[in-house]
Amino acid sequence: MNRRSFLQAAGGLAASRLWGQAKRRPNFIFILADDLGWGDLGCYGNRSIKTPSLDRMAKQGTLFTQFYVNNPVCSPSRTAFMTSHFPAHHRIHGHLATPEMNEKRGMPNFLDPKVTTVAHLLQKAGYRTAHFGKWHLGSGPGAPTPAEYGFDEHKTVNSNGNTFSEKDPYFRAKSTGLLVDETLRFIEQSKDKPFYVNLWTLVPHAILNPTEEQMQVYARLTPGGGIPHKGALQIYYSSVTNLDQEIGRLLKRLDEMGLADNTLVAFSSDNGPEDIHILNASHSAAGSPGPFRGRKRSLYEGGVRVPFIVRLPGQVPAGRVESRAVVTGVDWLPSICRLAGVQVPADVKPQGEDMSDTWLGASRERTKPIFWEWRFNIAGYNVNRSPMLSIRHGRWKLLMNPDRSRVELFDIPQDPMELNNLADKNPKVVSDLSAKLLEWHKSLPLGPVDASAGKNDYPWPK
Amino acid sequence: MNRRSFLQAAGGLAASRLWGQAKRRPNFIFILADDLGWGDLGCYGNRSIKTPSLDRMAKQGTLFTQFYVNNPVCSPSRTAFMTSHFPAHHRIHGHLATPEMNEKRGMPNFLDPKVTTVAHLLQKAGYRTAHFGKWHLGSGPGAPTPAEYGFDEHKTVNSNGNTFSEKDPYFRAKSTGLLVDETLRFIEQSKDKPFYVNLWTLVPHAILNPTEEQMQVYARLTPGGGIPHKGALQIYYSSVTNLDQEIGRLLKRLDEMGLADNTLVAFSSDNGPEDIHILNASHSAAGSPGPFRGRKRSLYEGGVRVPFIVRLPGQVPAGRVESRAVVTGVDWLPSICRLAGVQVPADVKPQGEDMSDTWLGASRERTKPIFWEWRFNIAGYNVNRSPMLSIRHGRWKLLMNPDRSRVELFDIPQDPMELNNLADKNPKVVSDLSAKLLEWHKSLPLGPVDASAGKNDYPWPK
Structure with a gap:
């Protein structure tokens, strides 16, 4: 054969x-x-x-x-x-x-x-x-x-x-x-x-x-x-x-x-x-x-x-x-x-x-989307510290926090480095994917979440 | 006193x-x-x-x-x-x-x-x-x-x-x-x-x-x-x-x-x-x-x-x-x-x-802008590999190659991580700063440039 x-x-x-x-x-x-x-x-x-x-x-x-x-x-x-x-x-x-x-x-x-x-x-x-x-x-x-x-x-x-x-x-x-x-x-x-x-x-x-x-x-x-x-x-x-x-x-x-x-x-x-x-x-x-x-x-x-x-x-x-x-x-x-x-x-x-x-x-x-959740701190450099939730569907990957903060949309085949946030340019995609992602998130058993989860703050000198 | x-x-x-x-x-x-x-x-x-x-x-x-x-x-x-x-x-x-x-x-x-x-x-x-x-x-x-x-x-x-x-x-x-x-x-x-x-x-x-x-x-x-x-x-x-x-x-x-x-x-x-x-x-x-x-x-x-x-x-x-x-x-x-x-x-x-x-x-x-040039390879991860030229003037930092490729504009006080490229949204700023930067670049003595300078390619599997 x-x-x-x-x-x-x-x-x-x-x-x-x-x-x-x-x-x-x-x-x-x-x-x-x-x-x-x-x-x-x-x-x-x-x-x-x-x-x-x-x-x-x-x-x-x-x-x-x-x-x-x-x-x-x-x-x-x-x-x-x-x-x-x-x-x-x-x-x-x-x-x-x-x-x-x-x-x-x-x-x-x-x-x-x-x-x-x-x-x-x-x-x-x-x-x-x-x-x-x-x-x-x-x-x-x-x-x-x-x-x-x-x-x-x-x-x-x-x-x-x-x-x-x-x-x-x-x-x-x-x-x-x-x-x-x-x-x-x-x-x-x-x-x-x-x-x-x-x-x-x-x-x-x-x-x-x-x-x-x-x-x-x-x-x-x-x-x-x-x-x-x-x-x-x-x-x-x-x-x-x-x-x-x-x-x-x-x-x-x-x-x-x-x-x-x-x-x-x-x-x-x-x-x-x-x-x-x-x-x-x-x-x-x-x-x-x-x-x-x-x-x-x-x-x-x-x-x-x-x-x-x-x-x-x-x-x-x-x-x-x-x-x-x-x-x-x-x-x-x-x-x-x-x-x-x-x-x-x-x-x-x-x-x-x-x-x-x-x-x-x-x-x-x-045909099916992929979902991720990460509820803890992320060690290392700020540029690597992602939001708590993510979905990949088709060419798009949306990352966001459950409170809808840090909304980041990337066209993965075009921008595999995830540097070019297209969320502002594609409100419909963001709306559809964030709805799917938050619906999935709601379906999960609840549990403790780190205070720093989903954040990429830095302790700036003051 | x-x-x-x-x-x-x-x-x-x-x-x-x-x-x-x-x-x-x-x-x-x-x-x-x-x-x-x-x-x-x-x-x-x-x-x-x-x-x-x-x-x-x-x-x-x-x-x-x-x-x-x-x-x-x-x-x-x-x-x-x-x-x-x-x-x-x-x-x-x-x-x-x-x-x-x-x-x-x-x-x-x-x-x-x-x-x-x-x-x-x-x-x-x-x-x-x-x-x-x-x-x-x-x-x-x-x-x-x-x-x-x-x-x-x-x-x-x-x-x-x-x-x-x-x-x-x-x-x-x-x-x-x-x-x-x-x-x-x-x-x-x-x-x-x-x-x-x-x-x-x-x-x-x-x-x-x-x-x-x-x-x-x-x-x-x-x-x-x-x-x-x-x-x-x-x-x-x-x-x-x-x-x-x-x-x-x-x-x-x-x-x-x-x-x-x-x-x-x-x-x-x-x-x-x-x-x-x-x-x-x-x-x-x-x-x-x-x-x-x-x-x-x-x-x-x-x-x-x-x-x-x-x-x-x-x-x-x-x-x-x-x-x-x-x-x-x-x-x-x-x-x-x-x-x-x-x-x-x-x-x-x-x-x-x-x-x-x-x-x-x-x-x-x-009052004066700051200019940078880097004409060699950059070791390490792709996200760190910048274009060859850069200018900081006011809140803006523009990075680009001498051939006008990879044009990246960042609002540094707002985006110190340089992740949000605002070049598309600010054509006038890009035009002004790129003119200044290229004019400065032209004033420099010429010399050899690495083939990989200013690039962030990756040898993708094919």
């Missing part, structure tokens, strides 16, 4: 029937990096960090330029991938922390395991399912293990259940390798069934401590002259390059195992790059949001727009850059289910959209 | 006559930090870096919120302070480097010593003059020593003549202390005459290597868990705090020597904070441009707007924040001459303006 006829088939038939005919349902490996920016990969324009494996994966598959996570930090962004729901609906507004801190922010201690996840659905449909690496959907007293969310196997951090020891100060530096090892072991033991693996890395989230060997390639980026301090660029770049190498090893083994052509591998990140002003993130200013304004915690593009690469040789077009389709975290569950031939039950009520046709080669606009 | 009557006197009489009557001409100490951002001091809104001495100095004197250097990097910015000329007129467009690199960029190897400097004028008027610290107005074969620029004494780096040894890897960490020592020694030996001292620090320019003792106060900013790498925040903040402590020591000794009331002390910086993407500047993302867009090399505010604090107890109003007057580097020479009672010779042709009345308590707008 050539590409055109495949696309016609994908367009004309239910994917379930298509995969059923072929008697092979695809496997899935979802690699989710932690705090990696849109601009941190060579294939996304980075000219300093070496990421040959992911660049090759993009050449073998399709790279999306307009992929968004549904929150600019970890736990809520992950919730969206798992549930197809905007995370604020489950009151997961920020990172899951101590019970005291969660309560203070009006958050539960873990994602309700009764909420249907993509793993639940695939497990029920006969897939072998596993989660390796960062969890961050709840841990500590009373929190379920990943098993309750639909995973046959798990070995995780920020979690309960089967966890990694983090005692070695180089654990994080070596962790991607360990996760790839687990994934390959799991795959070898799952030959009788299709499989779904979340491989959620710990890197390049702070604290980074790459080994001397990992840092060799960037030795020139540390100051000379007998200065003892390693450079932030060297620390960060080495970490990303090790992540890339380990993903390269995984892809190579898939080839060797004869699984490449039947295993969809996706790569993304949970949010934009970290800000240096966060305690312990002293190297993280080296992370790149690409051309975008904003970093982690910001609703500007740099906080929520991240890499998204999909590879499935022979089915996902190779070497394609898809710049039209806007795809987002809540689309993951319906898209995966479609490709796996799994019907999404009506009670799941996905808030995203099946965008799998765009993975398979279609170029189209999405 | 109380403040009001002093101000009346300053407004009504030539300052020369005023000082002459009092039979004491003021001494001057000009402390110029290197790569320190507008937002790096507590008194400029920083909530993390401890700078009690400079905060106290601001309380004892006047803090300007709208002070600009005349170029976003070192050598040209320093040229402007020394000569009262926009540095491009002397073809000093960037940092003075090797002869090969200077030639490639159409630059001389040093500032022409025939150009009259503020030190020449004060020396001729009977002042004892000295320059301690960073020079960076030319060094190497054929370059004059600071003596030829009007300094009776000098001990410098980036210079010829009497230089510091930089062999100790902690030299930079200790350098501000050494400069304060030199300054105090010089002052003690200059009792018979008024004095003028440039105390131009090496800190917080990269490479920073603070001592363990200096870093103690920020120990909490380095990651725990057995990680060996010092945090960038700890390295940078410690360096600024040491700078502050040494300035505190200088001010205390001036008090003890009975010189405080007759010594004008000014503090500023040569440009905005460095960008982390410069080799060896691995900690420099910790430097703060305050609320502004842009860092070093950018013509946006963060690159050229820097601290300016003036203290002269009894004459410069204490605890005053001056937010109206726009003051700039080329104003230094005429303002100092005025306060010293020195007539600026006609052939000097200052391109700045005597703004000393605003130091002494007046609040007024300047």
Whole structure:
């Protein structure tokens, strides 16, 4: 089947029937990096960090330029991938922390395991399912293990259940390798069934401590002259390059195992790059949001727009850059289910959209808007501090506060840097989008909001 | 003389006559930090870096919120302070480097010593003059020593003549202390005459290597868990705090020597904070441009707007924040001459303006525009990459390229972050200011321009 006829088939038939005919349902490996920016990969324009494996994966598959996570930090962004729901609906507004801190922010201690996840659905449909690496959907007293969310196997951090020891100060530096090892072991033991693996890395989230060997390639980026301090660029770049190498090893083994052509591998990140002003993130200013304004915690593009690469040789077009389709975290569950031939039950009520046709080669606009809320402070420079609410619909992105202050409208394809506020020129667009956005906001459970949320004041000298 | 009557006197009489009557001409100490951002001091809104001495100095004197250097990097910015000329007129467009690199960029190897400097004028008027610290107005074969620029004494780096040894890897960490020592020694030996001292620090320019003792106060900013790498925040903040402590020591000794009331002390910086993407500047993302867009090399505010604090107890109003007057580097020479009672010779042709009345308590707008040119690449994030030319006149700042591309007009008092481009709404302002700016640009000596100058493109995936 050539590409055109495949696309016609994908367009004309239910994917379930298509995969059923072929008697092979695809496997899935979802690699989710932690705090990696849109601009941190060579294939996304980075000219300093070496990421040959992911660049090759993009050449073998399709790279999306307009992929968004549904929150600019970890736990809520992950919730969206798992549930197809905007995370604020489950009151997961920020990172899951101590019970005291969660309560203070009006958050539960873990994602309700009764909420249907993509793993639940695939497990029920006969897939072998596993989660390796960062969890961050709840841990500590009373929190379920990943098993309750639909995973046959798990070995995780920020979690309960089967966890990694983090005692070695180089654990994080070596962790991607360990996760790839687990994934390959799991795959070898799952030959009788299709499989779904979340491989959620710990890197390049702070604290980074790459080994001397990992840092060799960037030795020139540390100051000379007998200065003892390693450079932030060297620390960060080495970490990303090790992540890339380990993903390269995984892809190579898939080839060797004869699984490449039947295993969809996706790569993304949970949010934009970290800000240096966060305690312990002293190297993280080296992370790149690409051309975008904003970093982690910001609703500007740099906080929520991240890499998204999909590879499935022979089915996902190779070497394609898809710049039209806007795809987002809540689309993951319906898209995966479609490709796996799994019907999404009506009670799941996905808030995203099946965008799998765009993975398979279609170029189209999405039909549903994307909504964001951020109710806390935003660390770092004023230009990155966004309003509290945001909506992307068509070419437009509107940012505003719930009290209708700071209304900013950007034409994203024309102005991806979000510097040219067109609100005054487009009152009708503002009126329509703000109505949608505030209606969505009203539908969310209420909770505490930081006094500085949505503000970009500066303590001017007086 | 109380403040009001002093101000009346300053407004009504030539300052020369005023000082002459009092039979004491003021001494001057000009402390110029290197790569320190507008937002790096507590008194400029920083909530993390401890700078009690400079905060106290601001309380004892006047803090300007709208002070600009005349170029976003070192050598040209320093040229402007020394000569009262926009540095491009002397073809000093960037940092003075090797002869090969200077030639490639159409630059001389040093500032022409025939150009009259503020030190020449004060020396001729009977002042004892000295320059301690960073020079960076030319060094190497054929370059004059600071003596030829009007300094009776000098001990410098980036210079010829009497230089510091930089062999100790902690030299930079200790350098501000050494400069304060030199300054105090010089002052003690200059009792018979008024004095003028440039105390131009090496800190917080990269490479920073603070001592363990200096870093103690920020120990909490380095990651725990057995990680060996010092945090960038700890390295940078410690360096600024040491700078502050040494300035505190200088001010205390001036008090003890009975010189405080007759010594004008000014503090500023040569440009905005460095960008982390410069080799060896691995900690420099910790430097703060305050609320502004842009860092070093950018013509946006963060690159050229820097601290300016003036203290002269009894004459410069204490605890005053001056937010109206726009003051700039080329104003230094005429303002100092005025306060010293020195007539600026006609052939000097200052391109700045005597703004000393605003130091002494007046609040007024300047009459002359300020012009900037930057003809090289700009490192770092796209949002910081400005057009090549800029003019500030009244409330307006216009940025554009010589080919009239990227025309951006900002109302700076209303929009200090430079996010709201008002060019479309104000065609007359754009027309007037662009004419002035291009006319100025035409008056400059021609020279090589980087292909990427004035651009903010990004290598988008294709």
